[in-house]
Amino acid sequence: MELNTSNQDYVLSVENLTVSFDGFKVVDDLSFKIKKNELRVIIGPNGAGKTTVLDLISGKTPATSGSVKFQNKEIMKMKEHEIVHAGIGRKFQTPSIFEDLTVFENLEISFPRGRNVFGALFFKRDEEVKARALEIAEIIYLKDAMDQSAASLSHGQKQWLEIGMLLIQDPDLLMLDEPVAGMSASERVKTAELLNKISKGRSVIVIEHDMKFVEDIAHWVTVLHQGRVLSEGLMEDVQKDPKVIEVYLGHS
Amino acid sequence: MSRLFPTASRINLLILAVLLLIVIPIGLDEFRLNLVSKYLTFSFVALGLVLCWGAGGILSLGQGVFFGLGGYCMAMFLKLEAAQADIGCTRAQQELGECIVQSTPGIPDFMDWASMTELPFFWLPFNSFPLTLIMVLVVPTALAYIVGVAMFKRRVGGVYFAIITQALAAVLSILIIGNAGYIGGFNGITDLRTLHGWDIRTDDAKVLLYFVTAILILLALVVSQIVLKSKLGSVLIAMRDQEDRVRFSGYDVANFKIFVFCFGAALAGVGGALFTLNVGFIHPTFVGIVPSIEMVIFCAIGGRFSIFGAVYGALAVNFAKTIFSEAYPELWLFAMGAMFIGVVLAFPEGLAGLYKVYVEPHILKIVRSMKTQTSNISSGK
Numbered sequence: 042m043e044l045n046t047s048n049q050d051y052v053l054s055v056e057n058l059t060v061s062f063d064g065f066k067v068v069d070d071l072s073f074k075i076k077k078n079e080l081r082v083i084i085g086p087n088g089a090g091k092t093t094v095l096d097l098i099s100g101k102t103p104a105t106s107g108s109v110k111f112q113n114k115e116i117m118k119m120k121e122h123e124i125v126h127a128g129i130g131r132k133f134q135t136p137s138i139f140e141d142l143t144v145f146e147n148l149e150i151s152f153p154r155g156r157n158v159f160g161a162l163f164f165k166r167d168e169e170v171k172a173r174a175l176e177i178a179e180i181i182y183l184k185d186a187m188d189q190s191a192a193s194l195s196h197g198q199k200q201w202l203e204i205g206m207l208l209i210q211d212p213d214l215l216m217l218d219e220p221v222a223g224m225s226a227s228e229r230v231k232t233a234e235l236l237n238k239i240s241k242g243r244s245v246i247v248i249e250h251d252m253k254f255v256e257d258i259a260h261w262v263t264v265l266h267q268g269r270v271l272s273e274g275l276m277e278d279v280q281k282d283p284k285v286i287e288v289y290l291g292h293s
Numbered sequence: 294m295s296r297l298f299p300t301a302s303r304i305n306l307l308i309l310a311v312l313l314l315i316v317i318p319i320g321l322d323e324f325r326l327n328l329v330s331k332y333l334t335f336s337f338v339a340l341g342l343v344l345c346w347g348a349g350g351i352l353s354l355g356q357g358v359f360f361g362l363g364g365y366c367m368a369m370f371l372k373l374e375a376a377q378a379d380i381g382c383t384r385a386q387q388e389l390g391e392c393i394v395q396s397t398p399g400i401p402d403f404m405d406w407a408s409m410t411e412l413p414f415f416w417l418p419f420n421s422f423p424l425t426l427i428m429v430l431v432v433p434t435a436l437a438y439i440v441g442v443a444m445f446k447r448r449v450g451g452v453y454f455a456i457i458t459q460a461l462a463a464v465l466s467i468l469i470i471g472n473a474g475y476i477g478g479f480n481g482i483t484d485l486r487t488l489h490g491w492d493i494r495t496d497d498a499k500v501l502l503y504f505v506t507a508i509l510i511l512l513a514l515v516v517s518q519i520v521l522k523s524k525l526g527s528v529l530i531a532m533r534d535q536e537d538r539v540r541f542s543g544y545d546v547a548n549f550k551i552f553v554f555c556f557g558a559a560l561a562g563v564g565g566a567l568f569t570l571n572v573g574f575i576h577p578t579f580v581g582i583v584p585s586i587e588m589v590i591f592c593a594i595g596g597r598f599s600i601f602g603a604v605y606g607a608l609a610v611n612f613a614k615t616i617f618s619e620a621y622p623e624l625w626l627f628a629m630g631a632m633f634i635g636v637v638l639a640f641p642e643g644l645a646g647l648y649k650v651y652v653e654p655h656i657l658k659i660v661r662s663m664k665t666q667t668s669n670i671s672s673g674k
Contacts, residue, residue, distance in 0.1 A: 099541060101537070122546075126543055130541075131541050139527075139531040147531075149524065149527070151542045153543060155524060156542075157545070
């Protein structure tokens, strides 16, 4: 099915990506492509290189070799903030929000305006910012917590807030690293709803451990093992793949 | 307005203004007032540290460098004016103690002692007072910019940054001490007399300089408050906790660190220039490691998260130093060390933290009840 699609339909294409730390190849000649408006889940056992792949795409870790093209533009040599400006948002595994600020201020900082020094110094908190923050807060179930300090949120709410901080930037590609880690069952359900809502009109990459959650959200799954693609396909097919069962599903 | 200056900040500013502009000038004699001026010049540095360290999480152990640069800039101007006044001095006048005869008239005395016959090029801008004022701001800021770009763009931070700034303090003081002919060496730049003919050594001048210093620190507080309450201030605080999150929110983190480091340096430079004016000399010991660390202690004891705390910290520690070192000179350093340890262990937010917990709620309560009373009166109840 991928043979007929032209390059234009891919928002992200990763080609022959390799990174080695002290000679050990954490990501080894990895290639995959993400289509426009696709929700892709990357799974794999511990140490498969899932988070490292996100680090490489978002510019946190420099790659040893290979290429990452975002909307047909090479982004390998770009700095983190430039990659964000290009339209890639990334959520970390542990919720990283600004605990000393309020929920509103967290969203305000993430609002994509006035992101250089003097832009920030003379930034005006106008109606546009307030309306947009409110709109996002509603999506992430935090409408009533706007003036609350972010430190006082529950773990699940912090995860949502970080997702909200990405949403307010309106990225074309959203990368979420274990968004339901540490969440309660009801929070997981709400997060699955949230994901289905926000994946409309943009591409999303989700890294996840929780197989039940993956079944809820995923159609197309990439399985990583030792820095390589072990299997790729529909969730139900991947689950039947004997290689996958051996390295990953069989153990869990 | 209320976003930039919430009620609590306005009250704090008012209390400090009343204290600095009314209570202290009435309560203290010229000598003690001059001491307060001197302490206040240190509070510019502590204020810069509140922004860099308290808000931005960047600990600099070399703020004395910027303080010293500001102080030296001002001293160079005053020294040139003093040297000009000695042109045409005769032996007879020297014997009366009116002036000093130099083999090369018109250059600072220490250059003459070092057998120099010409003013070095970097002294030339300091013939002009407006240029000197610009240099007081530009020289510390430019050095901070260079250090900031070199460090922060390479993502050097935390302890490593602190160590490098400390090394910078050592380097600059050694540089000054080693160049007696160019910049006065170990003796510093002394015997400063007049500013545009106005004698800065008289009691009247000292009182006026006190008010200039007090008004400028209040102004610096207002500017700092505006910076902290802008989105840039939020970004600084965000950066302190989650640098990566700020980076992945589309900010070039290094530029924000450079900005706040430069801002702190400019404040320190102003403080240094005022120090020279108030005290009448500048000395390489104010550039080195020890004063740089003392400034951090002023900031920590005052409360590193509070811009007002910086002022009270500088005043309180220095008063304690004056009183304590008059009685037990050899014990002072131990006392200061004990104070610092006490602050870190017992109340990490310093004096400002104590004030916030024990005093501020009461003041706010009084203000609120006053407000409701006046609104009741005005609404005719």
